[in-house]
Amino acid sequence: MESQSPNSTQERLLPSSDENKADEENHPLISAIVEEDVEKVKQLLERGTDVNFQQAGGWTPLHNAVVNCNTLHKSEEIVALLLQYGADPLQRKDNGATPFILAGISGNVNLLRLFLSKGSEVNECDFNGFTAFMEAATYGKTEALRFLKKEGADVNLARVAKENKKKLGKGGATALMDAASNGHLDAVKALLDEMEPDVNARDNMGRNALIHVLREFPDEKAKAQTREAIIRLLLKNGVDVEVRGEGRKTPLILAVETKELSLVRMLLEQENIKIDDTDGENRTALLVAVQLGLDEIALVLCDHGASLDCGDLVKLARLNHRFYLANYLISKGARKDFLSSAADWEPQSSRWREALRKLHQLAHPMTGKLKIFIDDKYKIADTSKGGVYLGFYNGKEAAVKLFQESSEEAQKELSCLKNNYLNSHLVTFYEKETQGGCLYVCLALCERTLQEHFANHKETEAAGNGEDVFARKTLLSVFKALEELHLVYIHQDLHPKNILIDSKNAVRLADFDKSIKWAGDTQKIMRDLQALGRLVLYVVRKGGIPFEELEAKSNEEVIKDSPDEETRDLICHLFCPGENLERRLSSLLGHPFFWSWESRYRTLRNVGNESDLKQRKSESNILQILNLKTSESFSFANWTTKVDKCVMIKMNSFYKGKRKFYKNTVGDLLKFIRNLGEHYHEERNNDLQQIIGDPCRYFQKLFPDLVIYVYTKLKDTDYKKHFPQTENPHRLTVEEEEMVSRVNALSTDRD
Structure with a gap:
């Protein structure tokens, strides 16, 4: 999953430049506020301009005044004017942010104090769970943090996510995590030294502040020393180094992935560090270092006793042309033949078997964790942008889609894959690698396209009378x-x-x-x-x-x-x-x-088991709903004449004494299907079995529009309880429920 950029919070809170431009043109008051023209704001308000006008996203003039004024005293002056002319200090934007919460972004203590006096609650939060205290931490506003703490802000308040997003692991982050992950050293220091935050609080994914700072830190070289200082503070205050992040990565593995030797050394000094702990892909910190070609880090890990029995380290080092590292690993006792020989290796794919075997044996430099050789013998498919090739990503068979790194198509592909990586019905996305302006999108290898399937399986997929599973x-x-x-x-x-x-x-x-x-x-x-x-x-x-x-x-x-x-x-x-x-x-x-044919048949039987149908209560709701209008033409109209005559006679014989024979109504047809199903397997009805065969197929063929008719009539009623539940595709398992709607949360939310 792609790390959240440090500015992503603000990007979602502040209106875009296009939105600003449009709204400024449409509403002079917004324009005057952004330009910090106090006199014009006053003139417009005196003329009766709507002070609570809302832009797209729910932005009012007051919200704009809090965050869009660069001069603090003008911001305060404009805010005071707006309030004087009736601006609502408690108005929420579409995401639930109040002016008070936005004041946490600007860090203006005077505004925070003012809004508290106007009825704001110090721990009020927007719809994503952010409070003013969290915003101040996110933007490194230390004085605002101190003020809010003094006013009763809950330092350890965890971000409250909506229930559906909580299932996806959203929410639970604290102000300390926000300040740490966004690189605000002074704010972290103030929190730890003055406010007693819970340094080992975990978000709903189980991550603490240490994981956040290792995983989501601003991607700037100049920030490396700041990250080191923040981590040192966290370690000094007893942060847990055995916690896990996404992919079960340990802090040590995450530190290796930052490529910062100083961070790795710092963590290795910790008493509870477990150097050989593995992540969800069974990789240790040493294996990750060798995969990434990080010689110095790999040497330090070896010197601290990292196990050499964690992968084909020597081969990986050589493939990356790290020959000094390969020799060093051998000198430390790493095996040259950790894996079985290439001749014994067998691919999982049957279609691409031979090409994969050749690629596996090929000595070729790695591109990050990717082994690929651009040659037609390894090409899977042509594309307009670069083709799809066989490869190995982190040792796994892969299909690698090539793009020009800066192309719009590449960015669309990556954005969609990264933000939908938990959608189990999409092709599995491993990761991307880049080299020389080329982007390699690494995906799980598949055998064929749907188009190829039908082209090559016509004899087995020929249309017939059976069920099309x-x-x-x-x-x-x-x-x-x-x-x-x-x-x-x-x-x-x-x-x-x-x-x-x-x-x-x-x-x-x-x-x-x-x-x-x-x-x-x-x-x-x-x-x-x-x-x-x-x-x-x-x-x-x-x-x-x-x-x-x-x-x-x-x-x-x-x-x-x-x-x-x-x-x-x-x-x-x-x-x-x-x-x-x-x-x-x-x-x-x-x-x-x-629905399978068996499920369709079972549904008809279940509906037919309704007491109102069995008792023919003509005034009942279900019979009224199912009643077939004379103008409607369906295969089951006059159904008693279409059922096999012997079957009809035998089924009517059960009612001979009462003379309540089956009639040509939908209710009686469903009752007939129910009754036949209840007694079908009785020994005395062997003759029926000989005629009908499989009843689910019999009724599907005889009345092909019956299921759709019943479904259409009952789907918006309480009788839909009879529709399949165990096989109904939209009734997901617990695991599937946890994956549904992740896209929206991952793509647009902040936490």
Whole structure:
């Protein structure tokens, strides 16, 4: 996951230059405030200008006055004027920030004091959990911290995240973490020396201030000494060095990744440091140092007793042309043949087996953690920007997509992959490497595209009368991938060649070099939904209609080409999604298209088990809903004449005494399906079994539009309780729930 830049908080709090320009032109009061023209502000207010006018994002003149005035006394003068003319001191922006909270950013103690006198609460927070104290820490406003502490600010208050974001690990950070991770040494010192913060407080991801400062520090060489000083202060105050960050990285491993020898030495001096602890990829600090070609750090770790039995250290050093380091490691006892010989190594991929074996044996310098050789024999696919090649990233088989480093496509691909790395239905993103102006995007290696699958499996994927499990599972993965993606991003290039199938036949969405962040433009998200509708037909038709041909068809033609009711209804909902487009796919994940035939049959039986149906209560709500209008034409109209005659006679015989034979109503059909299912496996009904065979297939074929009819009628009622629950795709597991909506949190939130 990409580290948050030190200025990302401010970027989200302050309006963009474009927004400022537009609002200044549209509202003279905002312009006067930004220009610090006190007289003009006063004139406008005297003329009756709306003092509580809100810009985009909920910015009022008062919010602007607090953060957009560079001269402190003018800021205070303008704020006083606005309040005098009725400005609301407690007004919140769209993100929940009040003028008091924003005053923490400017660090203006006089304004903080003023807003407290106007009713602000010292620990009030915005909707992301930020308080004025946290903002002052984030921006290094030491005097503001001291003032707020004196006024009762909770030094150890943890950022409160909304429940759905808390599940994603958001929230929980404290002011100490904010000050440390943004490189504000004076603020950290003031907090530790004067305010007794909990130095070992952890956020909702389990990270303490030490992890924050090692992971999220401003990327400036001049800041290296500041980071060292902050870490020294934290260590002096007893910060836990055994805590873990993302990927289970230890502070020592994170220190190695900073490439700062002084930080590594400092941590090695700590009594509780465990030099051979591994991260989530089973890497020790020494292995990371050798992978990164950090000779000095590797030597220091060896001198402190790091285990040499942690990977193929000698080979890695040689591949990186670090021959002195390789010889040193050998002299310390590292094995030259840590791994089995290349001849014995076997790739996981079957399609790319031979090429991977050759690349594995090839002696070639590493590009960071990446081994790649740009040659046609290792090329997977052509692209307009550089191609896709086989590679090994950190020892794992990889597909490496090449870009010019500064290209717009490269930035789109990286942005989307990084902010969606927990979307399990996208191709797995390992990391990026750069060299000589070329960007290498390292991804999990897959076996084939969806387009290639149908081209090479026509004999096994030929359309038949059976249930299409492949289509259901494939499209389920694509829908889930887009469901999470659409929280923030639009793919814009849905195509069978951009849907991959891995060695375990899992389906992954790929290729994000055209993706964009969605800003509410319905036309852009409709582009994905329109393409998805065509993709549904492409998959159901086993690739029999080329996707390019489907793209040229009108929506009506695509719908008309649908082979069954479930497919037709699903595509209709994609082409005409209604409102709330970003949640459209979430609602469609429960569509009968994604139900197995057994689930469809079970649903009909469960509905048929409703007592009002069994007792034929014509006035009941469910019968009124299901009642078939005379103008409607469905396969199950006059259904008693379509069921096998012998079956109908036998089922009616159970009612011979009561003479309550089945009628041509939807309620009676569902009751019939329920009754047949209840008694189907009884020995006395062997004759029925011989005629019907598999009942779920029998009713699917006999009444192909029945499930969709029942679904459509009941989906917005309490009777939807009968729809599949265990197999319903949008009822996620706990693990899946923790991954849904991460994109929005990772991309737009601050914590």
